[in-house]
Amino acid sequence: MRIPTDARRRLRRARLILLGAPIVLVALLVGGSPAAAQDPEPTPSLIPGPPAPTPIAHPGGSGDNQCAACHVSLDDKQQAITQAWQEGIHGKGGIGCADCHGGDPRSDQITVAMSEEAGFIGIPSRDDTVGICGSCHSDPERMGQYGLPTDQYSKYWTSVHGQRLLEADDTKVAICIDCHGSHAVKKASDPTSDVYPLNVPQLCSRCHSDPTLMESYGIPTDQYATYEQSVHGQALIGNQDVRAPSCTSCHGSHAAQPPRSSEVVDVCGKCHTATQDLYLESRHAELETAAPKCWTCHGTHDVAKSSEALFFHPEDDPPDYECTTCHEPPDMTLKLNVEQFDNEADRRCDTCHHPESLIYPQVEAIAGALAGASSAQETAAEKVERARSLGMLVDDAENALAEALTAYVQGQAAVHTTLLTTISGHTDESVAKANRAEELAQGKLDESDFRRMAMIVVIGLLLANVVILYYVLRRIEHGQDQGQDAEPSP
Amino acid sequence: MAVDDMPVPTPPVSSARPGTLQRVDDWVEERLGWHQLAGVLLHVRVPIRAKTFFFGGITLFLFGVQIATGTLLALYYKPTPEAAYDSVIFITSDLDFGWLIRSVHHWAANLMILFLVLHMIRIFFQAAYKYPRELTWIVGMGLLGVTMLFGFTGYLLPWDQRAYWATVVGTEIAGGIPIIGDFALEVLRGGADVTEATLSRFFGIHVLVLPLMLGAIVAVHLVFVHQQGLADPKEADPRPPAVPTGRTKPFFPNYILEEVIAWLFLLAILVVMASIWPAGLEEEANPLVTPEHTKPEWYFLGVYELLKHIPIKVVGILTPVVFLAILALLPFLDRNPEIRARKRPVAIFLGIVTIAVLIGLTIWGYVS
Amino acid sequence: MATSQAAPRGSSDGVPRRRFLGLLLGFSVVSLGAMVAAPIVAFLLPPKSTGAAGGGKTLVGTVADIPLGQGKVVPVGSTPAIIINTEQGVKGFNAICPHLGCIVAWDQGAGNIVCPCHDGRFNASTGAVVSGPPPSGLPPLDVSVEGEEIYVVSA
Secondary structure (H helix, E strand, O other), X not given: OHHHHHHHHHHHHHHHHHHOOXXXXXXXXXXXXXXXXXXXXXXXXXXXXXXXXXXXXXXXXXXXXXXXXXXXXXXXXHHHXXXXXXXOHHHHOOOOOHHHHOOOOOOOOHHHHOOOOOOOOOOOOHHHHHHHHHHHHOOHHHHHOOOOOOOHHHHHHHOHHHHHHHXXXXXXXXOHXXXXXXXXXXXXXXXXXXXXXXXXXXHHHHHHOOHHHHHOOOOOOOHHHHHHHOHHHHHHHHOOOOOOOOHHHHHOOOOOOOOOHHHHXXXXXXXXXXXXXXXXXXXXXXXHHHOOOHHHHHOOXXXXXXXXXXXXXXXXXXXXXOHHHXXXXXXXXXXXXXHHHOOHHHOOHXXXXXXXXXXXXXXXXXXXXXXXXXXXXXXXXXXXXXXXXXXXXXXXXXXXXXXXXXXXXXHHHHHHHOXXXXXXXXXXXXXXXXXXXXXXXXXHHHHHHHHHHXXXXXHHHHHHHHHHHHHXXXXXXXXXXXXXXXXXXX | OHHHHOOOOOOHHXXXXXXXXXXXXXXXXXXXXXXXXXXXXXXXEEEXXXXXXXXXXXXXXXXXXXXXXXXXXXXXXOOOOOOHHHHHXXXXXXOOOHHHHHHHHHXXXXXXXXXXXXXXXXXXXXOOOOOOOHXXXXXXXXXXXXXXXXXXXXXXXXXXXXXXXXXXXXXXXXXXXXOOHHHHHHHHHOOOOOOHHHHHHHHHHHHHHHHHHHHHHHHHHHHHHHHHOXXXXXXXXXXXXXXXXXXXXXXXXXXXXHHHHHHHHHHHHHHHHHHHOOOOOOOEOOXXXXXXXXXXXXXXXXXXXXXXXOOOHHHHHHHHHHHHHHHHOHHHHOOOOOOOHHXXXXXXXXXXXXXXXXXXXXXXXXXX | OHHHHHXXXXXXXXXXXXXXXXXXXXXXXXXXXXXXXXXXXXXXXXXXXXXXXXXXXXXXXXXXXOOOOOEEEEEEOOEEEEEEEEOOEEEEEEOEOOOOOOEOEXXXXXXXXXXXXXXXXXXXXXXXXXXXXXXXXXXEEEEEEXXXXXXXXXX
């Protein structure tokens, strides 16, 4: 993996040197520094998980289950357990009590069925549970008929949950049943299941939002609250859009762990394919591991709708430029840490590209190109709206506005390339289309003005006619009066 | 009478010298004897005290405007659900002065109803519906009904969301009339729903049936007015009808000229309204999407609000019907021969209350 | 205004006064007539624009313009539409992407409709979302092919 990347970089470097742009050279010095080339996050070595045990052997076939006959009529708790099992996928699929608890399911005698001789284990310990589930679920023979994958068991041991269990025998970590349930196991595609995509954030937050539980691990507990407010959370929880990412979309489910910085672009790019392609064209992407990643600008759990505010700090709030924001002591290599960008206010271009830097004018130019297109659209939209409010039909202007918007949104997406020419190509087109819309709207406004002018002329004419007719009437009445005076009517 | 008319310069050119117009007039007169007819029609006298405010004449003028603009619109309008909306857009945006013709048609329709109502109110307060003008009043009620139908049928024609749903609701209300409701609904809609059948029959009724009806009823109305002359608001007509008492003035040219001046004002108002508030167009009609607020035109708002607040549907629908019936029979219910307002306090009081209630309901319907 | 000021001068004796009245009335009739006739005549003349003839159908092109397997964005009234000549016949959709309002385009290579802004993709014959961020598919339009000519029929 590394060799082709290096080769590619060398090729690119050669090309860029040929181009000779000073800004590029500066960036190259940073990007090509040996510190940046070595992986700052070496993959930690994993404690290997145990091999999957063999499934619990018990007498009797899959049809035998005398346990339920008694347990359904015991106390409320036993009754609930039996019912949950019956309604669950295991109960329906003929996986009985003894498959997990051992014992002899053929017998309805407690002394026989639940005896040690019959291999009864009772409630399996949390340590053993993963193995009991894994004994069947890692067996391709058994799982084939259900079309289920068999890698969950091995994946689990690679997860932070599994590793912690192996490393410290910490049974507080999540095991299979914490997410899937024990007796009432449901399919992931069942909307009432806890592991149904829409329910996953709630499921994870059962533990991860619990301060007492998380305290010992030093993990924050605000992820759910933050996620809920993010664009992703609003889409999934608010709009019930199953395509939106839940916790597991980025962290994985069975192999749950925080995505490493080097993986982030691929994790986000899983859905944001077009944006990933654009990003990979950028100077940022060339910086490899030290590069600004998705989270540098967009955050992690709190991804918000992006806006032009991502370019600069507001005028009144200049960032405090500290070397450590982007450089890591002691050798001050370029390194961006997630924690440094926790605060939304720090996720701006000028957090790294301070105003004296060589790259700053390009950042300004990019922001300016988008702002120009945006304001051109605003002006045009305002004019179109004015024409519409005057009762004019503005179809053609609206078409041009839609085209301007298309180019503008493309320009916004192209910001990920950080290439000014690519971005301004889109924004120039957007400005041209917006100007066209404005021109059309202006035509309507002129037409409306003409109507008003014509109206004034017409009103003038009408009033002149009123005056004339009134005058004529008065003359006639005058004549009539004179006639009456001369010859009084009988 | 003849003496009064002598100094009138009409037509203007003819009074100066025997020109072309004079010769044409002579030529026609020789063959038709139309001076006599014109004399009968025009040379009547009007009491000086008669205050008409020209409401009736303005309504007639607006009807003329509607015929002219309506005919022009019908030349381009296409009465099918596929084409109606687009043809209205075409008229409004692509044709020269299309916006003007359509907007004038729109505003003249509203003003026509307004002035018709003002005319009725004037007649009521001047007690001009009393002997001998009972028939004129009843015929006038017919004019009111036909004009409302004009508004109702014309409203659907642009085939936008507002038009479509106002018609759905309006015909629904007609369907609530006891006994004949279902029948009325089917006949109005030309089927169970508002469809292209509704559009074609509304178009046919709007451009053919109603203009002919209105024209005929207006003619009858005017013949009655001509036979009886204008009512004197100060003095009841004596029985049997005789020459008007008090001072009079000639209908032609004095009253006609005054009337024309009033029309010019109306024309100015129409031009201003059409220029400043051109007739708009909502989204194209979509039978699958009911807009949030469906409200009828202002002249149906009172009834609309009434229906909302009367829990029993039948009562709600019958109330305006009964009201119209009482109104139509007013000359026979109000037997008091007195015409001076001070001497008929009950009628005046009831009239003011009725108008206040109608205005109140309309405003309520507008703001709710 | 000028006319009313001029009035007293003409009223001094009978014949010029009548003439003056005649002139005034003539002006009145002619000006009012012109005012009413001008817009009516203009309205009656066929429109200058060669655009839609006001029918419910908009001509969007010919089969020769859009051969099989190709698509094109055309304006239909206030909104752009995309017309595609598919194996299942000529299809048309509203070309406004339901994601952020960009105008979609035809992707010849992939054989589907693509939104250039965020790579949203739509099925060419149903308008349904194939991939990408659009929250819903493209609303289909009623397309009719008469001979060589392709029309979009407004619902």
